[in-house]
Amino acid sequence: MLPFFLERLQGTIIRLEQKVKSIDDKILSKKIEGKWSVKENIGHLAEVDEVGNKRIDEMTSGIAVMSPAVFEPKDYNPLPIEKVLDFFKTSRLSNLKKYKMLSDDQLKKSSFHPRLKVQMTPVDLAWFDAEHDDHHLVKINEILNHTLNK
Amino acid sequence: MSTQQTKWFDRKFDFSAEQNIFPSIIERLRGTPARLEEKIHSVPEDILTKKLNSTWSIKENIGHLIDLEPLWVGRLEDILNKETYLRTADLTNSKTDQANHNASRVQDLLKEFRNVRQKTIQRLEELKENEIYQSSLHPRLKTPMRMMDHFLFVAEHDDHHLVTINTILQTLSKK
Numbered sequence: 001m002l003p004f005f006l007e008r009l010q011g012t013i014i015r016l017e018q019k020v021k022s023i024d025d026k027i028l029s030k031k032i033e034g035k036w037s038v039k040e041n042i043g044h045l046a047e048v049d050e051v052g053n054k055r056i057d058e059m060t061s062g063i064a065v066m067s068p069a070v071f072e073p074k075d076y077n078p079l080p081i082e083k084v085l086d087f088f089k090t091s092r093l094s095n096l097k098k099y100k101m102l103s104d105d106q107l108k109k110s111s112f113h114p115r116l117k118v119q120m121t122p123v124d125l126a127w128f129d130a131e132h133d134d135h136h137l138v139k140i141n142e143i144l145n146h147t148l149n150k
Numbered sequence: 151m152s153t154q155q156t157k158w159f160d161r162k163f164d165f166s167a168e169q170n171i172f173p174s175i176i177e178r179l180r181g182t183p184a185r186l187e188e189k190i191h192s193v194p195e196d197i198l199t200k201k202l203n204s205t206w207s208i209k210e211n212i213g214h215l216i217d218l219e220p221l222w223v224g225r226l227e228d229i230l231n232k233e234t235y236l237r238t239a240d241l242t243n244s245k246t247d248q249a250n251h252n253a254s255r256v257q258d259l260l261k262e263f264r265n266v267r268q269k270t271i272q273r274l275e276e277l278k279e280n281e282i283y284q285s286s287l288h289p290r291l292k293t294p295m296r297m298m299d300h301f302l303f304v305a306e307h308d309d310h311h312l313v314t315i316n317t318i319l320q321t322l323s324k325k
Contacts, residue, residue, distance in 0.1 A: 004309045007316060008178075011185035018184045134174040141177065 005126035029077040043076035049091035066111040183264040213251030
């Protein structure tokens with residue numbers, strides 16, 4: 001199933017780019033009711049990918065428990081959206097490259113996910129991150145619909 | 151990495167989700183036109199129409215997604231109308247085989263897919279929460295399919311053809 005999950009992970013880059021294209025910078029930095037802005041949602045995905053990259057190494061090296069997730073993103077709001085998107089694209093492409101280089105044996109190795117309390121292989125992580133992307137794309141949509149429909 | 155793709159009719163699906171994941175499914179379906187456009191922009195015409203081992207070309211894969219959209223929306227209506235079974239699909243895919251999508255301009259195929267998908271998304275966004283959990287039986291899988299399951303199936307079907315297009319591009323780039 002890995003080719004399907006990698007295709008989804010690859011597709012997030014263009015989906016994000018299309019979603020924020022021609023949207024005013026003020027809207028992309030806006031926090032509604034204290035929640036993350038569009039830029040913070042994208043920055044969070046990039047930070048999660050950095051952890052994901054580390055987790056792939058941990059799984060393939062036989063580390064028992066993988067690194068914990070990241071939660072509160074840095075402040076991406078002062079940055080231009082292009083920089084935030086570039087950060088995401090760079091970290092995503094790096095992860096995709098790493099996934100594609102794994103051998104069939106490495107794809108079967110697993111570590112324990114500390115929050116979900118389950119063993120995860122790199123294939124499970126790719127699926128989980130694709131679902132996580134969709135969750136934040138929905139959040140971004142909600143922010144844009146809320147702001148643009150006012 | 152093993153790149154062997156599982157055949158569509160051999161795929162197993164897990165429709166056990168109790169949580170409402172419908173917003174994420176809509177978001178996946180909304181993303182397919184952009185993913186397709188990104189994938190094939192700047193791909194030369196001879197690659198877009200090339201049939202490897204008599205399988206569908208890239209244009210035919212895109213055309214197939216267009217051809218199936220009325221089935222997906224028809225099944226949405228079947229569930230809302232409380233039909234016992236969802237309407238059957240043409241498992242021979244004769245519509246795509248006969249459509250000659252290779253003769254169409256790829257820009258037109260992409261535009262048409264974006265249009266039909268946008269109409270589907272609008273329909274999905276109008277559904278009430280209780281309708282997301284309504285179900286009918288899938289005619290081939292013989293399992294109850296809730297609205298949410300049906301459109302997860304559609305999102306997986308989109309991905310299947312995006313991966314198929316990747317495989318064609320990778321195979322031809324090695325030649």
